[in-house]
Structures are given as structure tokens and as C-alpha cells.
Amino acid sequence: xxxxxxxxxxxxxxxxxxRALRKLPNVSEKAxxxxxxxxxxxGYKASAAASRLAGGNTGSVAIVAPTATSWFxxxxxxxxxxxxxxxxxxxxxxxxxxxxxxxxxxxxxLENLAQRVDGLLLLNIDxxxxxxxxxxxxxxxxxxxxxxxxPWDNVGIDDEHAAWQATQHLLGLxxxxxxxxxxxxxxxxxxxxxxxGFRRAxxxxxxxxxxxxxxxxxxxxxDGRRAMTELITRGTKPTAVFxxxxxxxxxxxxxxxxYGLSVPKxxxxxxxxxxxxxxxLGLSTVAQPVADQGxxxxxxxxxxxxxxxxxxxxxxxxxxxxxxxxxTTRHKR
Amino acid sequence: xxxxxxxxxxxxxxxxxxRALRKLPNVSEKAxxxxxxxxxxxGYKASAAASRLAGGNTGSVAIVAPTATSWFxxxxxxxxxxxxxxxxxxxxxxxxxxxxxxxxxxxxxLENLAQRVDGLLLLNIDxxxxxxxxxxxxxxxxxxxxxxxxPWDNVGIDDEHAAWQATQHLLGLxxxxxxxxxxxxxxxxxxxxxxxGFRRAxxxxxxxxxxxxxxxxxxxxxDGRRAMTELITRGTKPTAVFxxxxxxxxxxxxxxxxYGLSVPKxxxxxxxxxxxxxxxLGLSTVAQPVADQGxxxxxxxxxxxxxxxxxxxxxxxxxxxxxxxxxTTRHKR
DNA sequence: CTGAAAGCGCTTACAG
DNA sequence: CTGAAAGCGCTTACAG
Numbered sequence: 001x002x003x004x005x006x007x008x009x010x011x012x013x014x015x016x017x018x019r020a021l022r023k024l025p026n027v028s029e030k031a032x033x034x035x036x037x038x039x040x041x042x043g044y045k046a047s048a049a050a051s052r053l054a055g056g057n058t059g060s061v062a063i064v065a066p067t068a069t070s071w072f073x074x075x076x077x078x079x080x081x082x083x084x085x086x087x088x089x090x091x092x093x094x095x096x097x098x099x100x101x102x103x104x105x106x107x108x109x110l111e112n113l114a115q116r117v118d119g120l121l122l123l124n125i126d127x128x129x130x131x132x133x134x135x136x137x138x139x140x141x142x143x144x145x146x147x148x149x150x151p152w153d154n155v156g157i158d159d160e161h162a163a164w165q166a167t168q169h170l171l172g173l174x175x176x177x178x179x180x181x182x183x184x185x186x187x188x189x190x191x192x193x194x195x196x197g198f199r200r201a202x203x204x205x206x207x208x209x210x211x212x213x214x215x216x217x218x219x220x221x222x223d224g225r226r227a228m229t230e231l232i233t234r235g236t237k238p239t240a241v242f243x244x245x246x247x248x249x250x251x252x253x254x255x256x257x258x259y260g261l262s263v264p265k266x267x268x269x270x271x272x273x274x275x276x277x278x279x280x281l282g283l284s285t286v287a288q289p290v291a292d293q294g295x296x297x298x299x300x301x302x303x304x305x306x307x308x309x310x311x312x313x314x315x316x317x318x319x320x321x322x323x324x325x326x327x328t329t330r331h332k333r
Numbered sequence: 334x335x336x337x338x339x340x341x342x343x344x345x346x347x348x349x350x351x352r353a354l355r356k357l358p359n360v361s362e363k364a365x366x367x368x369x370x371x372x373x374x375x376g377y378k379a380s381a382a383a384s385r386l387a388g389g390n391t392g393s394v395a396i397v398a399p400t401a402t403s404w405f406x407x408x409x410x411x412x413x414x415x416x417x418x419x420x421x422x423x424x425x426x427x428x429x430x431x432x433x434x435x436x437x438x439x440x441x442x443l444e445n446l447a448q449r450v451d452g453l454l455l456l457n458i459d460x461x462x463x464x465x466x467x468x469x470x471x472x473x474x475x476x477x478x479x480x481x482x483x484p485w486d487n488v489g490i491d492d493e494h495a496a497w498q499a500t501q502h503l504l505g506l507x508x509x510x511x512x513x514x515x516x517x518x519x520x521x522x523x524x525x526x527x528x529x530g531f532r533r534a535x536x537x538x539x540x541x542x543x544x545x546x547x548x549x550x551x552x553x554x555x556d557g558r559r560a561m562t563e564l565i566t567r568g569t570k571p572t573a574v575f576x577x578x579x580x581x582x583x584x585x586x587x588x589x590x591x592y593g594l595s596v597p598k599x600x601x602x603x604x605x606x607x608x609x610x611x612x613x614l615g616l617s618t619v620a621q622p623v624a625d626q627g628x629x630x631x632x633x634x635x636x637x638x639x640x641x642x643x644x645x646x647x648x649x650x651x652x653x654x655x656x657x658x659x660x661t662t663r664h665k666r
Numbered sequence: 667c668t669g670a671a672a673g674c675g676c677t678t679a680c681a682g
Numbered sequence: 683c684t685g686a687a688a689g690c691g692c693t694t695a696c697a698g
Contacts, residue, residue, distance in 0.1 A: 015684075022677090028683055031683080047674085049385035049449075049676085055676085055690065063426075071404075074404075081427075093426040095414055335690095346668065347669090348670080351692070380692065385674090387693040
């Protein structure tokens with residue numbers, strides 16, 4: 001079935017039908033409703049291929065994630081896929097698989113991708129200048145989750161505040177000897193937002209960050225375990241530790257257990273995320289709304305796709321995070 | 334850039350170029366290599382839209398999953414996406430979000446989907462007869478993971494054997510008072526393969542399944558916890574429990590802890606899957622290769638897509654599972 | 667083995 | 683507000 005069938009049934013030209021279907025201006029209400037009726041009677045849906053070829057849209061958008069296997073990305077992706085689907089878009093999934101080669105290839109292929117999709121939803125991709133440039137050059141509509149200083153709509157959380165909430169919780173419990181498992185990207189020159197939040201909370205209590213109590217940790221359980229082990233073998237004795245994410249906190253829990261330290265009796269532990277396993281493990285944490293971030297960003301992208309004529313200021317939306325006290329944090333004795 | 338550019342550069346007609354690019358027969362080697370050279374020099378890639386419209390392929394395949402958020406599906410999806418990408422296909426993700434309405438809509442829209450993709454990779458979808466029919470009618474190439482008795486290539490594991498391995502492990506440890514957290518789909522009339530494996534292992538030891546020791550459990554942590562709690566409050570005293578999947582086992586672990594029962598001292602616990610958290614929690618389990626299943630099925634689908642002329646017998650590939658002893662199973666005292 | 671021509675189903679100026 | 687015509691970039695018979 002083609003647009004021709006709809007044209008015949010509605011008694012109008014395919015050209016008018018085409019316009020009516022896409023709700024373009026300059027179509028009489030009468031024509032509009034006749035077309036809508038005919039189309040729905042026929043169950044007609046325009047061929048994506050034909051419409052694309054003729055200069056229209058592809059009807060699909062790509063979601064690009066550093067990896068598709070982490071709980072964070074799989075939830076964000078599913079939520080985004082839902083809103084995209086509701087707006088009639090197919091979701092093409094592109095995982096960079098945490099590999100530099102895959103990533104490089106993605107950016108090299110961007111121009112080709114641009115002819116297959118209408119927009120890009122980027123999830124937590126740390127862009128270097130060349131990549132940013134390639135993205136801007138490809139002409140696709142964009143939106144992102146968890147990115148900073150990008151020239152398109154973004155949604156995320158206030159990482160500094162989340163870290164502040166976690167740290168403040170520990171401080172409020174009477175702890176003052178705090179360790180931090182800080183993300184790998186952290187360094188003396190470029191503090192991560194979460195580290196900044198940690199430090200700010202200490203500042204407010206007139207405490208200073210002790211260098212011996214900050215240790216780098218990747219985002220995985222193993223990473224957290226290794227970091228915590230290093231902390232313990234250093235001989236420093238924090239009474240509480242703030243891990244930059246829940247999985248790192250899980251690892252810290254393991255290391256603590258391995259060294260016979262009891263949580264929360266000897267040491268309190270808190271993370272950020274509210275990973276699905278955190279409830280199960282009783283981990284105190286600061287929850288971030290993952291599905292909401294994906295859905296919100298997808299909505300922004302859809303809006304952008306619908307009226308791409310109107311240039312607008314890129315917006316940055318920060319969703320609320322929330323402290324969740326469970327069993328790994330306790331008042332200092 | 335279009336096929337015309339390649340034609341000019343190679344000094345051949347677009348028609349020959351088209352054939353050469355798709356490696357169709359009846360193209361001289363000389364033409365073939367000239368075209369290949371010109372195309373690579375230009376970085377040419379055919380427009381998916383045009384090629385689709387002209388009766389060719391869409392260059393994309395859809396992966397359909399009951400949900401995209403579980404570790405199993407996100408791993409299978411990522412692995413499949415990798416092999417599809419390597420074969421030049423875009424992956425469109427469709428999550429049924431565990432919802433009947435979404436599922437219904439998917440099947441209703443199948444005909445439209447069929448014009449947007451070349452093939453379907455189905456992950457663990459339990460088909461009713463009508464759905465199977467719709468799938469066969471849509472004319473797409475197909476392959477699946479974890480499905481039974483389907484008229485297309487499938488890859489999975491031998492569930493009965495995996496359950497047998499887990500149960501046999503418990504039995505080998507001297508346990509004979511075994512409980513089972515069996516999947517919800519299990520009933521007296523339709524035993525699940527995993528339950529069958531459990532029963533067969535008992536049979537081989539001349540043991541019988543005690544009805545009081547089998548309890549239904551969904552696949553989630555909560556489900557497992559509820560099921561284990563029921564078992565405990567029933568007053569039955571198994572010395573070992575086999576959970577049909579790791580997450581249910583996690584829940585069982587929680588319930589056991591809540592009732593002051595120590596694992597593995599009082600009770601041994603084993604699951605199936607080797608969930609990413611199982612290592613962390615020390616759960617004994619029977620590992621199944623998840624990424625491999627996704628990748629394998631994707632490969633079968635690609636093969637099918639390449640030579641769709643040759644009709645072939647649907648194959649069913651069962652990948653190996655492997656017992657992993659960790660800390661939740663121990664010899665009966 | 668190769669090429670000229672028609673056509674896939676839309677959209678986009680351009681007239682009216 | 684509406685329609686006739688051209689064209690998007692390929693593939694597919696059909697000749698040669």
C-alpha cells in the first residue's frame with residue numbers, strides 16, 4: 001500500500017496527502033481530516049525508505065552508549081527507547097563497548113550514520129575536541145545524558161551536590177575521619193564534580209581532605225575492592241568511606257570484610273547511584289533517577305526533531321538526587 | 334556522493350557497480366576490483382534508503398527482547414550488536430518492557446517493521462501460536478536465543494542439563510534433603526526443563542522430589558526471597574536449595590540470613606547463570622555463556638541474510654554450561 | 667559479462 | 683489551498 005492508495009480513497013492528490021500526513025501548513029481542515037480518515041482506514045504508514053530518499057526523515061534515531069551492559073546504560077536506553085517509540089522513531093543502538101577502536105570507528109563513520117538516522121542521543125560520552133567537532137559537523141539533531149558544556153540539550157544530575165549529600169550524611173553521623181574512593185578521572189588539576197562535593201562538605205565542617213585518605217578507583221566492583229585494600233594496607237584508619245559510585249562501594253565492602261572490618265560497626269560506607277543491588281546489600285547511597293534521565297533526554301531530542309527550524313539555547317536539566325539511608329552507615333561511636 | 338561517482342571513477346555503468354558492490358555473480362574480476370578500488374577510494378557506502386526503496390535491503394535488523402534492563406539481555410544484545418555491526422547492519426532495539434500491551438502492539442506493527450528491517454533476532458520470547466504465525470507471515474529472516482521448537486535457527490543452553498549439574502553438585506556434597514525454587518512457569522502438567530533436570534538428578538540417586546520442598550519463584554531477587562521465606566515458614570528443613578536462577582538465589586540468601594540460617598554452614602545454595610554479582614557474593618552456580626549466545630545467534634542470522642535463497646533446516650545449538658563452585662555450597666556435615 | 671531504462675514511494679519546488 | 687512534475691539513489695528485469 002502506498003500514498004497513492006490514500007490519495008485515491010480521500011479524493012486528493014498524493015501531494016496534498018503527503019502534506020496532510022506530515023501536518024504541514026497550507027492544508028485545509030477538510031482535506032486534513034479526509035486524509036487522516038483514509039489513512040487510518042487503510043492503516044497506512046509511509047515507507048521510511050522512500051520518505052528518507054525524497055529528502056524527508058529516516059524515522060530513526062541512534063542511541064550511543066560507552067557500553068550497553070551496565071545497569072545504568074541499559075536502564076537509560078530502555079527508557080529512551082520507550083519515548084522514542086511513542087514518537088514513532090526506531091531506536092538504533094550503538095555501543096562503543098568501552099573500546100578506543102570502536103569509538104574511533106564510530107566517529108569516522110558518523111557521516112554515513114547521518115544519512116541513516118535523524119538524531120543522536122549521547123549517553124555519558126566524554127568528548128575530546130575533535131569528536132565534538134565531528135558531531136557538530138554531521139548535522140544531526142542531538143541531546144545527551146550526563147554530559148557537560150555541550151552545545152545541545154543535556155540532562156543529568158548535580159554530581160557535586162550528590163557527593164555533598166553523601167558526605168554530609170557521614171558527617172552528620174559524627175564521622176570526621178573520612179576516606180574517599182574517587183573516580184579515576186580525578187587528579188590534582190582536574191577535580192571531578194563528585195570530589196568537589198566531597199571536599200565542599202568537609203570545608204563546611206572546617207575539615208580538610210587528608211591526601212592519605214583519597215584513593216583512585218574505577219567504576220567496577222574490582223576497582224573498589226582494590227582501592228579499599230590499598231587504603232587499608234596504607235594503615236590509615238577512616239571511620240567512614242564515601243565511594244563515588246555504588247559498584248565501587250560494593251568492592252569496598254568486600255575488601256573490608258576480607259580484612260575483618262565490620263560494616264557499619266567499624267566503618268560506614270556510602271555510594272552514589274542506587275544500583276539495583278544496593279537495596280539487596282543494604283548499601284546506603286544517594287539515588288539518581290536513571291530511567292528519568294534517559295526518558296527526559298529522549299523527549300528533548302524529539303522536540304528538537306519536530307521543530308528543527310527554531311534555533312534555541314541548549315538547555316541543561318539537572319534531576320534531583322536523594323539520600324537513602326540503609327544499613328552500611330551508622331553513627332560514630 | 335552517489336553510486337554515480339563510483340561509476341565514473343571506475344569507468345563502468347552504475348548498474349555494474351551496483352552488482353559488483355553486492356558481489357553478485359556475472360561480474361568480471363577486473364570490473365569487480367576496479368569497482369572495489371573506486372568505492373574504497375571514495376569511501377562510498379550505498380544509501381540505505383535508496384537501496385531499500387529499489388527493492389534491496391534495509392541494512393538493519395531488529396533485536397527483540399522481553400526487557401532490555403536485565404543483565405542477561407543487555408549482554409546478549411551488546412554481543413549481537415557487535416557481530417551485526419561487523420556485518421554492516423544497524424541494530425534497532427525493541428524492548429517489550431515486560432508489558433502485554435507493548436507486546437501486542439509489537440505484533441500488530443510487525444508488517445510495518447518488516448519494511449524497515451531485514452531480519453529479526455528474538456531473545457527468549459515465549460510465543461503463543463498466533464504470534465508465531467504473525468512472525469512467519471512477515472517474511473523476515475529470523476534467529477533466536479533461548480527459544481524452543483521454532484522454525485528458524487536458535488541457540489541456547491541445555492537447561493535440563495544445567496539444572497542437573499547444579500543438583501548433582503549438591504547431591505555429590507552429601508545433601509539429600511533438597512529444596513528447589515522453581516520458575517513460575519512450572520506446574521504439575523508442564524514441568525520446566527530446569528525442574529526436569531532437578532528431578533532427574535534426584536532420580537539417579539533413587540531420591541524423590543518432596544512436594545513440600547518445591548516452591549514457585551519468579552526470576553527476581555524479591556521473588557527468591559519470598560519463595561525462600563515460604564519454604565522456611567513451612568517448617569521444612571532442606572540442607573540445600575537449588576534456585577532456578579542466580580537472582581532468585583540472591584533472594585534466598587537474604588531470606589536465609591533474615592532467619593538466622595547461615596550459608597553454607599546450615600544450608601547450601603546454588604543457582605544457574607553466573608550473574609555478574611555472583612562472583613562478588615560467592616554464589617556457587619552453573620554458568621551459561623550469555624554474550625556467546627547473542628553473538629552466535631546474530632551470526633546465524635547474518636548467514637541467513639546473506640544467502641536467503643538456500644532453504645535450510647532450522648538448527649538448534651546448545652552451548653555448554655559449567656559448574657562453578659564458590660562459597661555457598663559445602664559438604665553436608 | 668555489461669549497460670540503458672524503468673521504477674521503488676515518497677517530498678519538494680513550482681505553478682495555479 | 684491544491685496539483686503536475688521532477689527527482690532522491692538505488693535495483694531489477696531486459697537487451698545486447
